[in-house]
Amino acid sequence: MTLVQIVGPTDRWVLHSLARKLASKLPYATFAPWRPRPLSGGIAYYVNYALYEAPSGGLDVGFFTHVEDEAGFLDRARRMDHCVSMSKLYADWLRDRGVLHATHVPMGFDYYRFRPKLVLGVVGRLEHPRKGMALVERLRRLDFVELVATGGLLEEDALREAYQRVDYVLIPATVEGGPMSLLEGLGSGRPVIAPAGVGMVPEFEGSPQVLLYPAGDADALEELVASRHREKLARGRPVQGRTWDDWARSHHELFAEILRERGLALPEPAEGFRFGLMGEIDVPFDADVEALEAVIDGVSRSLYFGGPGPARRDLSRWVREFPCVETLLDRL
Structure with a gap:
């Protein structure tokens, strides 16, 4: 029944x-x-x-x-x-x-679907080695980062809209006279992540709206970006x-x-059942959350009625498609 x-x-x-x-x-x-x-x-x-x-x-x-x-x-x-x-x-x-x-x-x-990414805007062309393409590609591999790169191709109205879309303007260059995106970003009310000692950047050092990293240092930039993302995630604490x-x-x-x-x-649930298995997984920011959650709900049902053995068998079928669930196998 x-x-x-x-x-x-x-x-x-x-x-x-x-x-x-x-x-x-x-x-x-x-x-x-x-x-x-x-x-x-x-x-x-x-x-x-x-x-x-x-x-x-x-x-x-x-x-x-x-x-x-x-x-x-x-x-x-x-x-x-x-x-x-x-x-x-x-x-x-x-x-x-x-x-x-x-x-x-x-x-x-x-x-999990509404967890935010950190949106970074890179304004201008990146072809020249001094423009920092390697840094941009390094950040592009982070699943919690969304990059808006203009490629220097946007008209003024579209460029203004692009500035409004981003959390931070990113300057990846190692050598600059400006860049103009420093002024435009701040003028648009957007904080700027900028390389220390490059171009006009020293004129704005000390401003809380300008976050500095050592020019060309990919590790330092990645850590700075990760810290800004953690700060953004923290704004969601009221709905945890x-x-x-x-x-x-x-x-x-x-x-x-x-x-x-x-x-x-x-x-009566079988031994080991609990709600919240999704919370025991490090869910990637680019995951198909709907599909992943459907898998976990099915595993939860198996765990409720059959216990750890059937739940592990069900979950193991999905490790290839969703590698993030592998860590859950040992906890079932």
Whole structure:
């Protein structure tokens, strides 16, 4: 018997994607388009609450997004066995109106897909050896770096737009009279990564908007760029703990509690199962995250029901396509 049905729309919009995502993350759950199959127990989880029409025969739980029609929102909340809110605002709103069976489950998102790269702009031509092509190629191999190189071919309007796209303007040259990109970048409000002692750069030393590295030193430049990327990643700290796996874990814990209160239980996971296997992998920034996550979700399902042996066998089939998963084999 399927103990948890995730009931979602079939329109392929956001709620459909959320319902599908949760069903893929909970090993014991299935996606039920629009209406749940009749239940004699278990949970029908409506994503969202507006899909609920009548009792399913099991425990009816609704995903409550936001209030438009207060009467309809409250009516369904009061008729359902439990209410899940994606924002604390509406969980509190329901409780303030007497709906005490409301829980705030912090919303997840595609954490790994939205991790930022560091975008560097290289303005001008690079053919001459003094222009630093070798440094640019060295940085191009870093999966967390995106390079915007103009090649000296952009008209003024396009060049202004290019400056607005980047996190930093990079000057890779070892010998310069200028370069003009130093002035243009700063004038565009962009910080500049520049070689110390080259061209006009000494005139701006001491400015917090000009980050220096020894001219021609690829190792020092790479470390400086990596440190700037770490700084950019740190801006995402407020949403750490909001991956899809975190979202699924919170639902799992809630569903287990709801069932336990009624004398029911979810299938017992095999030894070694845990949510968050994606977080145990060093996911490359250029990885096909959707495909990788689908693989890991399948391995998680095998781990839940079969234990480490079947999970390792499943995972080993994907090492060639996704080398990053190899480190996980020893931890299953």
